[in-house]
Amino acid sequence: MSVAWVGSQVVSLSDAIQHAAKLLASSHCPVISFDADVHGTRSVIALAEKLGAAYDHIRGRDLVNEITLFTSYGGMFTTPGEVRRRADLVVLVGDIPAEHHDLILSWASAPADLAAKDARRWFHLKANRPAPDNTGMNSLSRKVKAVALSAEGASLGSAVALLRAELADRPTVTSLTNLDKLKKALAEAAFPVFVFSGNTDEPMSLAMLQGLVADLNKAKRASSLFLPTDDAAWGAVLTCVWATGFPPRTGFPNGAPVYDPRRWDIERMLREKEADLHLWISARDSASPARRGGIPFIALVRTISPVPGAAVTIAVARPGVDHDSVTYSSRIGTFRAERASAPSDQPEVADIVRELAEALPC
């Protein structure tokens, strides 16, 4: 089976790497979009440093909000294990991505063995607007018998703000449904937890939620559980943070890492033609970048055929399937070593990118 192409021409893997390295070396401003496991991410950072390139995660736009919560605000957090074992009140906040629904359902069927009482109460704070249930959140909410909290015409952000004001007994123009039930449950709960993910439309709602949790902690205990929009992407963020000191949207203009979420927005750089070569790396799927103004690109993706328009295509392995992998998992709230479920000799991102870096003239 072929794994490497220059244009639409089948070549050997090493020829493809040599060719890609040449393109990268002759580029003035290469940029990298990536989606890889921890070791893939480490190799991407090393390559970017060597090239003086900028990088972002393929899901960088979704990550901005979640990263900003930590870089600008902070908050109070707990772990999935503590929610399962201790939380006697769970408030689901907005839409939680489908990849986390099994986790949430698993709490419903497990005893909170560290809580004083066995029964766990559930609420769902949500936007009140006719929107398609893309994530299956309504169905999840029904399964755990969550009491709905919402207010006429209020977005999620407004609902969070409203809840915070009402819990602090500040005057509000409107009121949340079932607020009394929540107040009573909060009064009886020993360890309530608010479960949330990034809310791309309303960045301030994440900080507002943390404000609410901080208010509750003045007299009692409460915490929040952060379930990233995308576990693998969050793992890449954490890896970038230790390797460079910064979350992604980082560049190496003068050798040292520079973090700047606006300047190194890869989409923007391509659109405004600041970049002249795009390296696209996805160990997840075969999706390729939207072509921007004819800027050439190199694709390292999961594919069985050359990516249309790519100067070089290299087919990569799938972490945790083709090869052992380390990824972030919200099941445990940290990194996990995962054995390959169907080991193959498909080349993995970390190795290809390392060879690419080694093939650069330096």
Place this chain on the structure above:
Amino acid sequence: MLIRLKGGEIIDPVNDARGGASARRDLWIENGFIIEAPEGRRADRTYDASGCIVMAGAIDIHSHIGGGNVNTARLLLPEHHSAHLPRPADTPLANAGWSTFTTGCLYAQMGFTTVVEPAMSPYSALHTHLELADIPIIDKATLTILGNDDFLLSLIRDGKSADMVDDYVAWTLAATNSLGVKVINAGAAAAFKENVRSFSFDDIVPAYGVSSRQIVKTLQSSVNRLGVPHPLHVHANNLGLAGSADTASVTIDATEGMPLHLAHLQFYGYGTEGKRKFSSEAARLAEQVNSNPDVTIDVGQVMFGQTVTISSDVTRQFLAIGNASPKKTIIIDGDGNGGGIVPYRYKENYYGSLQWAVGLELFLLINDPWRVFFTTDHPNGAPFTAYPDLFELLMSREARDRQVAELNAAALELTTLPSISREYTLEEIAIMTRAAPAKLLGLKDRGHLGPGAIADIAVYRRGRDIAAMFREAALVFKDGDLVVENGKVVNFRWGRALRLRPEPDKTMVRRMQAYHEERYGLSLDWFTFPDSALRRDEPFAEVPCNR
């Protein structure tokens, strides 16, 4: 390769070399080890060390260099990295080892070759070791946190046997690949989840009916029985509070004939005297340490400037939120300890001046350099990049007097510091930062320059500016590789993480499997990892237990 390090002044307390003209001799290195001077052989490489002092590579026993909480702090404070980079000399954090990469480089430049990350939560062991594996040049090690975890507290509550506790501790050490056990505000993090906000040595965790003292004593004995070379590493209750000296004092008294290490004692050196009810009790604590041979301490010196406090003492960090500067914090209720990140600026005001003085009093009033260890509790008291300045303060009364003149006089009046004339000798520095840490951690292969030791060597050019001398080593060797020359890193090799490898008891492994499946709904392999997960050729090196 045979290497000759020529004509340096050897300071190697373990082998009776005390510096000065009489200690000037060559040091020979082959295959990564220090060897006897070979007869009739010529060196492949010779390095001139004349005018220099030669010590073993330094060992830092307590520095928060990697893992979940450290990384969360990086995420919270990207500005600490970028904003200061262009002006390295200005503030301590300017050059702080903020990424894994800079951490290894900056430590090596100062002649440090082994650093212990003292607060690894068991479930983030993989994360911690991934980070440590990305720290270049130096060797690393970790201490695993126990003492707020449900499993241990349940064993104590249920009166389970010492054997079972030992099996659990040994399993944890093995599963997390660590070098020892740390307990952090024993019981307080568990109690905090029940909204208990102040917690002392004889207070009880409500859900378990177990006291902090019981937890500490249980772990201290277990570590001792298991032959873990490093005594239980204790972060006591009430850190940072006025009156915490009493807590430190009862904790020291609780050694009861068995070794115990008390971390960052400076943060417990406070009494309640004076107008502000915040005074120094350092002299009393130092006296208590002097008269109790079972206790060792590290200082956790405060130095002035911006830093960030990173601690698994979630109770304490929650209470400190109001002091955050800048105003953003992270508090984590974790599976065991959790922790908190609170950025902080040590100012030269009453409180900062007092804390600074308390640390120095402890250094200078504890007589035995084998039992007082050199730390700033990086980054809690100061970033480790402040070490060279701290060496100068210890070695020069004049340097202390200069600084004292600029500090809060009312605070210093409540300390003994201005009256202390002691100056550390280079030999004492070598004991405190080389020989003693190796002994405390059970690392027989380092901390000295005798034949057979690994060739971790720091060479400093003698000069009148003590801080400058320690900031940029003239030469540093790690396992015989030259890694630093004239204060610049010249070789980015990879070090290893030192670990004990106790054989886990099979019954305990089965218990752990059942516990994780029942309590977390996940098989045990979600919480453990093979060495290969780190993708380094030899990520670990083994250290034997005492028996």
